[in-house]
Amino acid sequence: MPIPKFDAGSPRELASVMHGDAWDLLRNFPAATFDSVLTDPPFAIGLTKNEYGRPHWDRSKIALDPAFWQEVRRVMKPGANLLAFGHPKTFARMSVAIEDAGFEVVDCLALIHGQGFPAGFRHLDGELNRVGATDIAGDYAGFGNMMRPALEPILMFRNKSSRESLASVIAAGGVGGLNVEACRIPAGTEDRSRTPGLVNSNQTWRVERPAGTKSTPPSAGRMPSNVLLHHAESCAEDQCVAECPVGQVHEQGLASRGRNEDATRFYQTFFHHPKATKDERPEVDGMSGPTVKSLAVMDWLVRLATRPGQLVLDPFAGTGTTLEACARAGVRSIGFEKETAYLPLISQRLDRLV
Structure with a gap:
C-alpha cells in the first residue's frame, strides 16, 4: 500500500486514511516519520458487546501490548509527543505498556464530564x-x-528517555514540546490582584515575593492545566444544569473561603458534549461511531501537541475526529482504520472540509 502524499491546497488534502490493521500499516513507514501521535485506541473492555451488527473493535488488547507501542515509537521522531485516550478500567495497564516500550511519561490529563x-x-x-x-x-x-x-484519562508520553533533556533532543534534530502559549486559559478582565499572607519559612516549597507585593494572574492567561472540564449536554450559553462539572466547580469556588471567586478559571472548559454533538457525528446508512470524541477537545489537543505543517499519526482513526482536528489546524495527518464500516464515516467527515 503506497504511503499517502499531501497537497496543501485545501484542508481536505491535509488528511489521509489507510485501510488495514495498524500492525501491518506501521511496517510500511520508515523510522522517524511522524512528528506526533494522537489516538483513541481500543479500551479492551468490550464496550460494544451489546451493539449487534457493529464492529467490536474495543475488545482488542492491542493497546496493552508493549510490542505494539515499540513499533509506534519506531515511526515517531525523537522527542515526539504521544497522546492516547484511555478508560478508567484499563488505562493503567496501557500506561505501563507504553512506558515499557521506551517512552517517557509526561502527564495524565483528566477529561471530566457530566x-x-x-x-x-x-x-x-x-x-x-x-x-x-x-x-x-x-x-x-x-x-x-x-x-x-465522569472521568476520561488522556495519557501523555514523549519519545525519549528520562535521561535525555528535551532541549538536547530537539537540538539534535528531534521535535516535541507543548505549545503552552497557544493554550493559555484566559484570565478575564476582573481584578484578581491580592496581597498574600506571610509564608512559613519552614515550608518545603514557597513563592519568593517581596513583602506586601500583590499577586496577579498573567496578562496572557494562566498556563494550561491537566484538567479539562466539559459542560453537560443540556447546558445553555448562560446557564449550567445541576449535573454540569463546570457549574459545580463554579459554585464551589464562589462559596469557598468567602472570596466569591470563580474556580473554573484554573481549567480549560469546553461547551460541547463529551461524545460529540450530532453535527460532529458522521452517520452513513444508519451507522455511526459509538465513542466519537468532541471536536473542541481534539482541536485543543492538536493545538497543544503539534504545529502547522507537521505530520500526525492516528493508528485507530475511528470516524476521523483526529484527522479533522489536524486539518482545521493546518497539520497533516494519516489515520489507520481496520473496520471497513467506519471508512464511509471518515470520508463524510473529511469531505465537509473541502
Whole structure:
C-alpha cells in the first residue's frame, strides 16, 4: 500500500486514511516519520458487546501490548509527543505498556464530564434477593456495584528517555514540546490582584515575593492545566444544569473561603458534549461511531501537541475526529482504520472540509 502524499491546497488534502490493521500499516513507514501521535485506541473492555451488527473493535488488547507501542515509537521522531485516550478500567495497564516500550511519561490529563451512565449498574439489595440471600438484602439497601463514569484519562508520553533533556533532543534534530502559549486559559478582565499572607519559612516549597507585593494572574492567561472540564449536554450559553462539572466547580469556588471567586478559571472548559454533538457525528446508512470524541477537545489537543505543517499519526482513526482536528489546524495527518464500516464515516467527515 503506497504511503499517502499531501497537497496543501485545501484542508481536505491535509488528511489521509489507510485501510488495514495498524500492525501491518506501521511496517510500511520508515523510522522517524511522524512528528506526533494522537489516538483513541481500543479500551479492551468490550464496550460494544451489546451493539449487534457493529464492529467490536474495543475488545482488542492491542493497546496493552508493549510490542505494539515499540513499533509506534519506531515511526515517531525523537522527542515526539504521544497522546492516547484511555478508560478508567484499563488505562493503567496501557500506561505501563507504553512506558515499557521506551517512552517517557509526561502527564495524565483528566477529561471530566457530566454525562455518563454506569452500564451494568446493579442495586445490591435487589441482586441479593435475586440470588436468594433475602436475610441480608435489607442490610445493603442503597448500595450498588459501581459509580457513574465522569472521568476520561488522556495519557501523555514523549519519545525519549528520562535521561535525555528535551532541549538536547530537539537540538539534535528531534521535535516535541507543548505549545503552552497557544493554550493559555484566559484570565478575564476582573481584578484578581491580592496581597498574600506571610509564608512559613519552614515550608518545603514557597513563592519568593517581596513583602506586601500583590499577586496577579498573567496578562496572557494562566498556563494550561491537566484538567479539562466539559459542560453537560443540556447546558445553555448562560446557564449550567445541576449535573454540569463546570457549574459545580463554579459554585464551589464562589462559596469557598468567602472570596466569591470563580474556580473554573484554573481549567480549560469546553461547551460541547463529551461524545460529540450530532453535527460532529458522521452517520452513513444508519451507522455511526459509538465513542466519537468532541471536536473542541481534539482541536485543543492538536493545538497543544503539534504545529502547522507537521505530520500526525492516528493508528485507530475511528470516524476521523483526529484527522479533522489536524486539518482545521493546518497539520497533516494519516489515520489507520481496520473496520471497513467506519471508512464511509471518515470520508463524510473529511469531505465537509473541502
